Amino acid sequence: MTTRTVTWTQANARRLMRQGLAAPAERSPAEITGAMLGAHAQVLSAAEASVALRLAGGSTRSDVREALWTDSSLVKTYGPRGTVHLLPAADLPMWTGALSAIPAGPNTMPAGLRLTGEQTDQIVAAVGDALADAELTIDELTEAIVERTGPWARDPGFEAFQGEWPRWRQSMHTAAHRGVLRFAPNRGRRATYTSPGVTPMDGPAALDELVHRYVYAYGPATPQHFAKWLAAPKGWAAGLFASLTSEGRIEEVAFEGGPAWVAAGDTAFGEEPARGVRLLPYFDAYIIASQPRELLFPGDAYERALAGGQAGNFPVVLVDGTVAGVWHQRRSGRRIAVTVEPIGGALSTAARRRELERQVERLGEVLEAKPELTVGKVTVGAHA
Secondary structure, eight states: OOOOEEOHHHHHHHHHHHTTSSSOBSSOHHHHHHHHTOEEOSSHHHHHHHHHTTBSSSOOHHHHHHHHHTSOSEEEEEOGGGOEEEEEGGGHHHHHHHHTTSOOOOOOSOGGGOOOHHHHHHHHHHHHHHHTTOOEEHHHHHHHHHHHHOGGGTOSOEEETTEEEOGGGGGHHHHHHTTSOEEEEEETTEEEEEOOOOOOOOHHHHHHHHHHHHHHHHOSBOHHHHHHHHTOOHHHHHHHHHHHHHTTSEEEEEETTEEEEEETTOOOOOSOOOOSEEEEOTTOHHHHHOSOHHHHSOTTHHHHSSBTTBTTSSOEEEETTEEEEEEEEEEETTEEEEEEEEOTTTTOSHHHHHHHHHHHHHHHHHHTSEEEEEESOOOOOOOO
C-alpha cells in the first residue's frame, strides 16, 4: 500500500478550515470549541475571543458567556495539561475519562508536601461530596474538605501563584479530571466551584476517541505532538498510537520527512494554501496544538512570538496560516487600543493592511468595544 504524502501547506490549510479559521463557521460556541479540542481559559477573555472569532453571524463574547453560564453547553474546568479550559458539556464524559487515564508524571512537590495515592483519593471523594449540591468558593471548599478528611489537607501549604495554598490543592485538577469538580459562576469577584454531574467514560475508550479527534483536528500528527499537547509521557503516547494503528483507528502518512498519523480514511487534503489575515489571542488552541512549531512560526517569528519556545504567551497575527506578527490590546471603557507589530514583510502591502483593519474591526465586535489600530512595536512582554 502506498503511503500518502502530506505537505505542511496542505495540512495547515485543512487544520485552519476545520476549526473556523479559514472562514467563520456556522456553528454554536460549543460545537466550535469541540472542533478546537477546547479553548484555553487561564485568561477567560482570551478564550471567549478564541471561540467567538471563529463563529459566523457576528458572534460576540456574550454568546460564549451565554453558552457557558446560561445554557451550560460549555463548561469551564481543568482540561489538557491540567490548565483551565472551556470544553463542551457533551464531551465531558470523554474528557474526564481520557484525562484521568493518562499516566502521572514525576511528582515535583517536595517530599514532605506530597500527597499519597490514598490521600488523593480521599480528597477527590471529599470534593465530590462537598460539591454535589453546592457552589463553593475555594475557602469554603477547603473547609469542607478538611472537615471530611482532616487537618492534613490544609497544612502545610505550598507556594503558588496567589501566595500559599493548602495542601489539598495539589489534587484540584485531578478532581476535575475524575469528574467531580468544575467552575461555577463567580460570586462577585470570587471563583466558585460545583460538580459537573458527569460519569467519566471508560479510560481506553475515551483515549481512543481523544486521539481520533486530535488527529482529525491537528493531523498529520505524531505521538510526540500528542504527548506535548497533553503534557503526557512520550513513550506512553507512542504505545497508544501503535495500538490504535493496529486496530485501524488511525493510519500513517508521510509528513515533512517522517511518519505522522491521521484518522483512518481521512487522507483527503486540498491543494489550495491558506489565505488571509487572522488575529489570535493568548493561548489560542491552534497556536498551541499545531505542529511542527518551526513551520508555524517561521524565521524571526520563532524568536519574537514564542516565549522560550512556548506557544500562546503572545497574541499572534496569522498571515496565510503562519505567524507574521504579535499584537496587544488595552481596554478603556468601550474602547480598545490594538497595537500590531508585524514580523517580516507579510503585512506591508495595502491589501494586507486592509485585511488587518477588517480583522481588528471584527475583534472589536467580538469584544463589544470600539477598536483603534496602531501598527508599531508591542512593548508588553510575554504573558506569565
